[in-house]
Amino acid sequence: MQYTPENAQKVGDALPIDQILCGDNLDLIQKLPDCSIQLVITSPPYFQQRDYGGGMGNETDVDEYINILLCLFRECTRVVKDDGSIVFNIGDKYMDSNLLLVPYRFALAATETGLVKLVNEVTWVKRNPTPRQFRRRLVSSTEPFFHFAKSDNYYYDINAFLAQERAQKQRNKKGNTKLGQRYFELISESELSKSEKTAARKELTEVIQEVLHGQIYDFRMKIRGIHAEPFGGQIGGRTLQLKNKGFTIIRMHGNKLKRDVIETSVAAVKGNKHPAIYPVEVVEEFLHLLTRPGSLVLDPFMGSGSTAVACKKLGRHYIGYDINATYCEDARQRVSEMPKYRLIN
Ligand SMILES: C[S@@+](CC[C@H](N)C(=O)[O-])C[C@H]1O[C@@H](n2cnc3c(N)ncnc32)[C@H](O)[C@@H]1O
Known part of the structure; x- marks a missing residue:
């Protein structure tokens, strides 16, 4: 057997x-x-x-x-x-x-x-x-x-x-109730319309949960009028999102080499x-x-x-x-x- x-x-x-x-x-x-x-x-x-x-x-x-x-x-x-x-x-x-x-x-x-x-x-x-x-x-x-x-x-x-380094960082983040809070403040301070702010807060809440549940490693958010547009002057997907939605979220999957x-x-x-x-x-x-x-x-x-x-x-x-x-x-x-x-x- x-x-x-x-x-x-x-x-x-x-x-x-x-x-x-x-x-x-x-x-x-x-x-x-x-x-x-x-x-x-x-x-x-x-x-x-x-x-x-x-x-x-x-x-x-x-x-x-x-x-x-x-x-x-x-x-x-x-x-x-x-x-x-x-x-x-x-x-x-x-x-x-x-x-x-x-x-x-x-x-x-x-x-x-x-x-x-x-x-x-x-x-x-x-x-x-x-x-x-x-x-x-x-x-x-x-x-x-x-x-x-x-x-x-x-x-x-x-x-x-x-993978321990990543697991450790995730554990740290689980205890970190401040994750993403600065972005909420920036959304409030921004020139986005009311509906854009609502959409930004909703997507930010979702991405925070993804980090806390270990689905992604980390994220960055860019908000129109607050963060600089991506370099290079080319109209890529992120530049368009900033223009049309007022924000973009970059998910990091943590695949370290x-x-x-x-x-x-x-x-x-x-x-x-x-x-x-x-x-x-x-x-x-x-x-x-x-x-x-x-x-x-x-x-x-x-x-x-x-x-x-x-x-x-x-x-x-x-x-x-x-x-x-x-x-x-x-x-x-x-x-x-x-x-x-x-x-x-
Ligand atoms: C380099 S040490 C292994 C050390 C082990 N990796 C550790 O972390 O403790 C090699 C071992 O092989 C054993 N050994 C040598 N010849 C052997 C054989 N023919 N059959 C079984 N064990 C043998 C030795 O007694 C020795 O403990």
Whole structure:
């Protein structure tokens, strides 16, 4: 039976939903059915960076490292649904003063499998990189998150990506009873006729409601005799509205440009011993972009549990693997101690 949010309970026995399992991810992932996962999001051990007490990352050769990662990646493509995605975050490595470009070698090899398309390289900009200034090179303060899709039909909610700023502004406006009040005053002060003033007040009231209900981000109003006419001298739609109706309202839909950059600080989790934690906020952005509420997400290198935390926060289900029993125990503890969230999508 295929997993869907609706039949989560029924398949719960077959799939370890909302669990973090201890073991080698290549063994564990083989137990998952085909096309059961909406999103794989993960950060494998970087090449020759740390010893996690077992598992991969300390291969002698970068090609061997990439081949091992590719074995897992192929399994990820098998378990991901046809409209699903895979997001891999990999850091780079200097060897003998030479930057190896490990992330790009991996991304190239992954696309050469022919199983996926590379949709974006999203750059995570670290606001607080390790403060260690080198004399002969600059401090690395970015890392790529590669977004691969299994088909052209991948689920994608671009409006939900990096939308908190807009949501925050809207919340501020909801508490702002003065929204648009200055325009009411200007209408009264204006030279508009009585019927034009009535129409202007009516449309202003409507547009304020649109902002308060989150249908639009913001608006501007221009009133004849008060505001300057649009530049350029051309008789466009707005100039005509000003002339004929006495006012014009410009609705702003708030579609901020969605750039391939996420800027956050490097995370530290109080009391957690894991040495390489990625920020929950970054995972949240990919959950908004690539999953629906209730979707099932897999992290085969769960580490401190950041992916599980983001999933629980946003009402997604997760499955996590880590080879280190202490990390698994700490991650389960971290998730269980999370406060209850009111879900806003
Ligand atoms: C870079 S960390 C992941 C950190 C995680 N994203 C977080 O925010 O905490 C990589 C993790 O992969 C685990 N690991 C390494 N090889 C593994 C394997 N073969 N199977 C499962 N886990 C493995 C390590 O124990 C380590 O916790």
